[in-house]
Amino acid sequence: MDLPPLSSFRSAHIIGCCGAGCAPLARILLEKGFRVSGSDLLDNAAAAALRRHGAHIAPAGHRVENLPAENDGLLVVRTSAAGPDNPEVAEAMRRGLPVLRRGEALAVTADSYARPVAVSGSHGKTSVSAMLAWLLRELGANPGYMVGGAVTGWESAGAAGDGDLFITEADESDGTHALLHPHLGIVTNVEDDHAWSLGGFEALEHNFRTFAGQSAKLLYCASEETDRLFEDHPQAVRLELDGLPDDFLPGFGHFQRLDGMIAVKTAESLGFDPAEAGKTLRGFPGVERRLSVRWNGAATVIEDYAHHPTELRESIRSLRGLYPGRRLVVIFQPHRYARLERYFDEFTVELKKADRVFVTPVFAAWTGSGKYTSEDLASAVGGTALAGSWDEMGARAGLELKTGDVAAIIGAGDLPKILPSLISAAKAVS
Secondary structure, three states: OOOOOHHHOOEEEEEOOOOOOHHHHHHHHHHOOOEEEEEOOOOOHHHHHHHHOOOEEOOOOOOHHHOOOOOOOEEEEEOOOOOOOOHHHHHHHHOOOOEEEHHHHHHHHHOOOOEEEEEEOOOOHHHHHHHHHHHHHHOOOOOEEEOOOOEOOOOOOEEOOOOOEEEEEOOOOOOHHHHOOOOEEEEOOOOOOOHHHHOOHHHHHHHHHHHHHOOOEEEEEOOHHHHHHHOOOOOEEEEOOOOOOOOOOOOOOHHHHHHHHHHHHHHHHOOOOHHHHHHHHOOOOOEOOOOEEEEEOOOEEEEEOOOOHHHHHHHHHHHHHHOOOOOEEEEEOOEOHHHHHHOHHHHHHHHOOOOEEEEOOOEOOOOOOOOOOHHHHHHHHOOEEOOOOHHHHHHHHHOOOOOOOEEEEEOOOOHHHHHHHHHHHHHOOO
């Protein structure tokens, strides 16, 4: 797909500008000197931050009049949730303006840098890209970056940098990673998650091969799948993650240590000293919703973003390692009915590794029902299906908390709404 160069535009209007993918992109364009406008269904903290830095963000809602009147040099970027029936998308197309999906606009932005570094894979993209961007800054570089999650202590997950290095996630879920042409491509792993949205696993594999083939250099984590896909790449480095040194990132969870090693190896590929990088990374403050401690008292409350069986396995493994001997209470929110159906048996196996399981209603996204329900999953693991308001569900789970318990809310949807009542219950444990 031929995309226009970023230099052909002077302004950008971003539809869905407050999401985790679009808000950092808006910040990057602002720092590059673009006039930035945008709209979203929500008027939240991300909107306020963009306004503080000079963006014109419309009040909540999508309306034709939100589009700038001046057509010349205007790029329109849309979130995947904004389709042709969105009034701003429809008006932009009527006016003949270039309209790019967020991932397409990201590819155009990455091409404006001397050395784009793109992190793709089924799991770990956010953590690896966040660790890498944070690490390079600590080591004295000034990279641009686009991270799809909130880094603790950072106002924004996006920055323009100095035009040399650009660290970005490369999203496989919509296939737009295949639009990037990185100086260095990283693949953390390849599984069949999101295959249903791309036309099947073969299409997903094809996209990963395309991403790798368009990467001048490739760093990938060894597995049967990745070896098969990437063994012919002329500039590939195969990374074995088995047997991490015991002193590497002490105090971090197991999957965080794996992601950290990928970040250090990437930094080494870019010319930084790996020993210094490994030592420096010990100060990494973390990514929100990745083993994030929300309360620590007689009982501890943790939040994690895992929503695939592999991620759930690693989350529970990490929690067991960080809190040995303590009772683990998991409150899990299935993310999308399609994923629950595809991995029902695998979710069952992993959730049974917890001592007590609660399951909230499915975060449905774009499909309102499916073959399996939260009640089915709770029954399969010998747990309890929660219902009612978030306050009611948090209070119900909190009734069972005891001294020494670790209560982990795990899921990628709106599960954090359970935290106030759950933390209230945890504070009452003595």
